[in-house]
Amino acid sequence: MKANIMVVDDERTIRDSVQMVLQEEGYTTEVAANGKEAIELLKERDFDIVITDLKMPEMDGISLVKHLQKQCPQTLIIIITAHGSLETAIEALRSGAYDYILKPFDFDDVLIKVKRIVKHKELLLENQALRAAVQEKYDFSKIVGQSEQMQEVFSLIRKVAKTKGNVLITGNSGTGKELVARAIHYNSERASKPFVAINCGAIVDTLMESEFFGHKKGSFTGAVRDKDGHFKMANGGTLFLDEIGDIPLHLQVKLLRAIEESEILPVGGTTPIKIDVRIIAATNRNLMEEVEAGRFRDDLYYRLNVVGIRLPSLNERREDIPLLVQHFIEKYNRQLNTNVRNTDNETMRILMNYNWKGGIRELENVIERALILCESDYITKKDLPPNMISEEFTPDIPDRLKDAIAQFERSHITKILKRTGNNKEEAAKLLDISLSSLYRKIDELTIKPSSSI
Incomplete structure (x- = not known):
């Protein structure tokens, strides 16, 4: 990054010479004769680095450092000080300055310190960006x-x-x-x-x-x-x-x-x-x-x-399969540079009825494979693994997703209840749901006792 830098010094020769050296290195540089002028400039634009003298009229360097700490915490500060003012420089560092330069200073030393701060700023920004990306990626939403x-x-x-x-x-x-x-x-x-x-x-x-x-x-x-x-x-x-x-x-x-x-x-x-x-x-x-x-x-x-x-398990939350399918299609479209829109109805029905023993990982694998093989805007059953197509599939499932899910759940729960002799506790264990959830499903799906035994 090419930093924006402000040089603050009441001696015109010093601030102009530092500005010239920094501009020759490609840095955008502004100058101010004292702390008050610096604050006015800070109202107009942001600066990555402020290089300021300690001893100045109207508003000294220590006061400017304290102001920057409160109002511009992202701005890093380098103090310019004479040998006799070293204790004051230490006070400035304690107040929040990042580094200091002793007078009379070497311009090479100024450039080294500026480059070090720029590198530090780059790492800070990179870390902030990475942290934000990670937090966004793992936000529960x-x-x-x-x-x-x-x-x-x-x-x-x-x-x-x-x-x-x-x-x-x-x-x-x-x-x-x-x-x-x-x-x-x-x-x-x-x-x-x-x-x-x-x-x-x-x-x-x-x-x-x-x-x-x-x-x-x-x-x-x-x-x-x-x-x-x-x-x-x-x-x-x-x-x-x-x-x-x-x-x-x-x-x-x-x-x-x-x-x-x-x-x-x-x-x-x-x-x-x-x-x-x-x-x-x-x-x-x-x-x-x-x-x-x-x-x-x-x-x-x-x-x-x-x-x-x-x-x-994925088998317990089949109503989420269309959402997950769309999510993985979008993910692998970006990775594989493809432009698949969705699945056709027949393929979605197969995905909805498949026994997902491998859970979400297996579904993701199936969708990634399908996008590699897909030759149109929609995934078709020929893009699915052969074992999925060969499994028994009921062709008369309703088109409406809500109805299709209800039909599957009604059929599956009825089958499990029949297998357990209508023992609801045992059926709930096999279905891997709570007993109260099973009773709720029986009521919602109008599963009659006579159809369960």
Whole structure:
């Protein structure tokens, strides 16, 4: 970037010579004879850098620094001072100046300091842009879904994001657990701090403690230097523990202690390290069954499950499939430089009736493949994987999406009720919904007992 710079000095020779040197380097430069003139210029335009003398009539450099800190916090300041005024320069630095130049100064030194500030500004702007992009990407409103189940998830995200409580996210593979974890983090007070994700199932048991808590040099074979663990890397932010059910019992004890005491002890270390980390854990297992089987500690389970969020499978939220399809079409149109508009009706019916064992990931894969193969404005069934076309498909499904979804749900729930002998508790478990949700569906879809047995 070529910065806009203001030079403020009551000595005309100094301000004009500095202006000339900066302009020769391509910087846009304005000059002011004192602090008051500088403030008037600041009302007209923004400046990236202000280079100001300390000793000036009417308004000195210290007063200008304080004004800039309040009114123009994005502007960085370089102080010009004589050797005898070094203490005043230190006061200016404490007031918010970024750097200082001693008189008599070397113009090369001025350019070096300006270039350093410009680089610093570029990094600041880049970080702000990246943070804004990440926050926008993981804003919960970007999670696709209008179904009742997803609206309940959104409501929980809004509530838990405002708190510091630990969260346990459960759901099948491919339901978007990490996306929800990031949405919670980036909508919380910790958004500017690190979000560190770790897949517990991908770490060898013998290295898991080191990965979590770090280690000291020489603590084990191969520990050639000190290493920070994920807890320390996430300090001040959020640690996302994916597949938490894969953590071995001996490490669960240490994880529980780290959560309860807010401190960790690196492998081979003797001094505990205080940490401030919010834990969001996720699993596709039934942790209560793991607890009952003795494979997961109940005290750790309750520490993690302060707030539980269950993500519905794609088969449970079929009304969201058209939205997700459109979302993935738009995404891969950008990536593949294609211009597909949507699917035709027959293809959408196939997608609506398919058994999505792989969840949203499988749907995304199908749409990406379809866009690569598609030769028209609309995805047709020939663009789908052969196994999807070969599966049984009912051609008399209504065209209206709402009617099609209702017909499928009525047929599927009726089939499950018949299989369980109209045992609604068992049917609810097979459908992976609550008993109250099943009763509500039976009422909404007018499923009669006689049609269920």
